[in-house]
């Protein structure tokens with residue numbers, strides 16, 4: 157499941173550079189996560205790094221982009237292959 161950023165976001169920029177997949181972009185008024193790039197940090201970290209650093213708990217699961225661990229791992233491997 158990709159993650160998404162809610163309207164709780166205060167645009168602090170703490171998460172953007174912490175994403176190993178460059179999935180987070182600054183947008184107005186809230187930052188956004190590209191669901192095609194977010195792997196929930198599978199392949200890089202034990203837990204979603206953006207959630208760890210967000211000071212206002214604005215990053216939540218995206219119910220429109222549900223993926224299991226195997227799918228997330230496959231997505232990560234596909235992203236690695238594009239580099």
Ligand code: SF4
Nearest residue numbers: 175194196197204206
């Ligand atoms: S969960 Fe990981 S891959 Fe997804 S947006 Fe957050 S930091 Fe990036």
Ligand code: SF4
Nearest residue numbers: 165166168169171210
């Ligand atoms: S860390 Fe949280 S509050 Fe800061 S830009 Fe990211 S989502 Fe928004």
